[in-house]
Amino acid sequence: MIFLWAFLIGGLICVFGQLLMDTTKWTPGHIMTFLVVIGVVLGGIGVYDPLIKFAGAGATVPITSFGNALVHGALSEAKMHGWIGLITGIFEVTSAGISAAIIFGFFASVVFRAKG
Amino acid sequence: MGHIGAQTWEFPRKPVIVATATVVGPKEGEGPLRESFDKVYTDLYMGEKSWERAERALLHDAVTICLEHAKINSSDVQMMLAGDLTNQIISSTFTARTFGTPFMGQFGACSVSMQTLGLAALLVDSEFAKNVVAAAVSHSSTAERQFRYPTEYGGQKPPTAQCTVTGAGAALIAHQGTGPRIALATMGKVIDLGVSSPWEMGAAMAPAAVDTLTCHFRDTGYSWNDYDLVATGDLGSVGHRIAIDLLKEHSIAPDERFVDCGMMIYRKDQAEVFSGGSGAGCSAVVSYGYLLRQLSEGRMKRMLIVATGALLSTVTSLQGESIPCIAHAVTIEREGEYQ
Amino acid sequence: MKVANGRVPTTKAAYRQFVKERTPGKPILKNAIRAFFVGGAICVIGQLIQMMYAKYLGFDAKSAANPTVATLIFLSAVLTGLGVYDRMGQWAGAGTAVPVTGFANSVASAAIEHRSEGYVLGVGTKMFKVAGPVIVYGVVSAFVVAIIRLLFDRLLQH
Numbered sequence: 001m002i003f004l005w006a007f008l009i010g011g012l013i014c015v016f017g018q019l020l021m022d023t024t025k026w027t028p029g030h031i032m033t034f035l036v037v038i039g040v041v042l043g044g045i046g047v048y049d050p051l052i053k054f055a056g057a058g059a060t061v062p063i064t065s066f067g068n069a070l071v072h073g074a075l076s077e078a079k080m081h082g083w084i085g086l087i088t089g090i091f092e093v094t095s096a097g098i099s100a101a102i103i104f105g106f107f108a109s110v111v112f113r114a115k116g
Numbered sequence: 117m118g119h120i121g122a123q124t125w126e127f128p129r130k131p132v133i134v135a136t137a138t139v140v141g142p143k144e145g146e147g148p149l150r151e152s153f154d155k156v157y158t159d160l161y162m163g164e165k166s167w168e169r170a171e172r173a174l175l176h177d178a179v180t181i182c183l184e185h186a187k188i189n190s191s192d193v194q195m196m197l198a199g200d201l202t203n204q205i206i207s208s209t210f211t212a213r214t215f216g217t218p219f220m221g222q223f224g225a226c227s228v229s230m231q232t233l234g235l236a237a238l239l240v241d242s243e244f245a246k247n248v249v250a251a252a253v254s255h256s257s258t259a260e261r262q263f264r265y266p267t268e269y270g271g272q273k274p275p276t277a278q279c280t281v282t283g284a285g286a287a288l289i290a291h292q293g294t295g296p297r298i299a300l301a302t303m304g305k306v307i308d309l310g311v312s313s314p315w316e317m318g319a320a321m322a323p324a325a326v327d328t329l330t331c332h333f334r335d336t337g338y339s340w341n342d343y344d345l346v347a348t349g350d351l352g353s354v355g356h357r358i359a360i361d362l363l364k365e366h367s368i369a370p371d372e373r374f375v376d377c378g379m380m381i382y383r384k385d386q387a388e389v390f391s392g393g394s395g396a397g398c399s400a401v402v403s404y405g406y407l408l409r410q411l412s413e414g415r416m417k418r419m420l421i422v423a424t425g426a427l428l429s430t431v432t433s434l435q436g437e438s439i440p441c442i443a444h445a446v447t448i449e450r451e452g453e454y455q
Numbered sequence: 456m457k458v459a460n461g462r463v464p465t466t467k468a469a470y471r472q473f474v475k476e477r478t479p480g481k482p483i484l485k486n487a488i489r490a491f492f493v494g495g496a497i498c499v500i501g502q503l504i505q506m507m508y509a510k511y512l513g514f515d516a517k518s519a520a521n522p523t524v525a526t527l528i529f530l531s532a533v534l535t536g537l538g539v540y541d542r543m544g545q546w547a548g549a550g551t552a553v554p555v556t557g558f559a560n561s562v563a564s565a566a567i568e569h570r571s572e573g574y575v576l577g578v579g580t581k582m583f584k585v586a587g588p589v590i591v592y593g594v595v596s597a598f599v600v601a602i603i604r605l606l607f608d609r610l611l612q613h
């Protein structure tokens with residue numbers, strides 16, 4: 001069942017992004033940025049985690065989940081250590097994504113050649 | 117003779133295009149004009165280490181083959197005029213370094229093929245040079261990484277986008293010899309009607325093409341009937357249609373002799389062609405490889421090639437500026453017809 | 456040669472309209488359908504990977520998301536390097552750009568492209584040229600939203 005919801009929710013988030021691409025002047029870069037910020041807002045409100053429970057990877061795989069992870073990192077660290085946690089906690093939860101992108105991106109540049 | 121009308125040069129001695137050469141990449145080599153090109157690379161890197169060096173290799177080969185066809189050395193060339201799309205036109209400057217001829221780099225974006233050809237004719241006709249090389253080159257990957265995105269980036273391009281041609285065309289212009297002759301050149305003004313999307317270059321360039329074309333007709337008194345063919349450089353299917361409609365509004369509706377090099381160089385079923393080819397090399401390889409053959413093989417008598425260029429930079433499009441464009445036109449005749 | 460300015464668009468606004476009438480529209484429905492299916496499929500693959508991490512490698516349901524994201528990023532970097540991802544991206548549009556695979560592709564493609572300028576000044580400086588805004592605005596908005604949330608919670612407590 002969760003596979004169905006993963007497919008539907010993930011697909012819908014992508015359709016939203018596609019419609020933005022086709023009806024506005026926004027580039028894919030703008031849209032990824034916009035979706036991350038939406039993820040931050042939804043995560044800040046507390047709505048994104050229930051979505052993850054419900055749709056699984058349909059909510060964790062889209063870039064919106066990055067935003068959710070960033071804001072949760074800030075909030076949970078702030079709960080433990082006060083206001084400074086807003087700055088120290090941001091990358092706690094999402095470090096897998098950013099580290100992986102840098103590490104694998106770098107190794108890709110070593111191994112592969114641009115094909116044009 | 118000399119300057120006629122508002123923007124046109126008439127060449128009384130009609131300089132001769134004694135030799136040409138065209139060198140292209142794999143996609144162009146699989147296109148409908150593949151038999152017209154002198155050399156086709158199957159490797160997009162042309163055996164080089166970087167895209168920039170690959171573009172240089174294309175131009176180097178084109179000039180080399182051109183000089184071979186003309187049976188002269190680079191030491192016999194009094195001037196090389198070349199241009200491309202790279203920042204500081206490095207493909208042209210670094211190639212000129214190899215040949216060691218006097219050199220004037222030209223920038224006209226994709227209009228540079230006819231810009232260099234017209235200027236070469238001027239130098240030869242005015243007897244300030246005996247042999248002049250005019251050349252232009254572009255490469256799909258150098259254009260992509262400079263103007264748009266890394267080449268492996270998965271962004272989606274709209275149907276109005278164009279595909280930068282990987283190719284170089286070179287011509288040798290002299291005051292005597294056998295070959296098609298340059299009769300006139302109309303050099304364009306910068307025209308900007310407010311198109312700002314880099315995905316809509318055809319629409320941005322169409323007004324410039326129409327402006328230069330109408331000016332040419334006014335200056336010379338010629339009409340469509342005086343030409344067997346009028347070819348724009350790279351308006352693509354969308355820009356070409358817009359140009360046709362603009363000409364209709366000017367009451368000089370074109371017929372099927374009005375074509376576009378960008379629409380001729382690829383088949384519609386080739387991957388990622390979008391609305392057609394573009395790039396400084398597009399009009400160069402199609403003109404020097406295919407169109408001039410229609411003259412030298414006797415199928416046509418006179419043609420007009422209107423190369424179009426979009427004069428934007430990576431910075432201007434980010435700063436919200438629109439895209440100013442330009443078009444340069446050159447009249448080329450079959451030898452022996454209109455002496 | 457008669458050159459009559461009939462309805463020749465001479466102003467930018469008039470030309471914009473002229474162009475709009477002659478420009479093919481994007482195939483919005485076709486693009487949306489493709490984005491839906493490809494995006495959904497990538498999420499399903501992610502779900503499979505997540506469950507394998509939970510079942511065989513001892514992660515719990517929640518923390519399995521981390522290695523899943525890392526795995527998808529790895530796959531995306533490889534497909535980018537093999538020259539396959541850009542073709543998929545042209546076909547699927549947001550279907551490949553919106554999942555975290557799109558983020559990985561933007562980093563990997565920039566890194567691969569700029570190796571010709573050296574590892575430090577090429578790869579190192581240009582790696583985030585497309586993906587940078589995602590990080591910048593993700594962090595800035597997380598900071599702002601977290602402040603707002605904390606203030607809001609404080610207000611509710613009183």
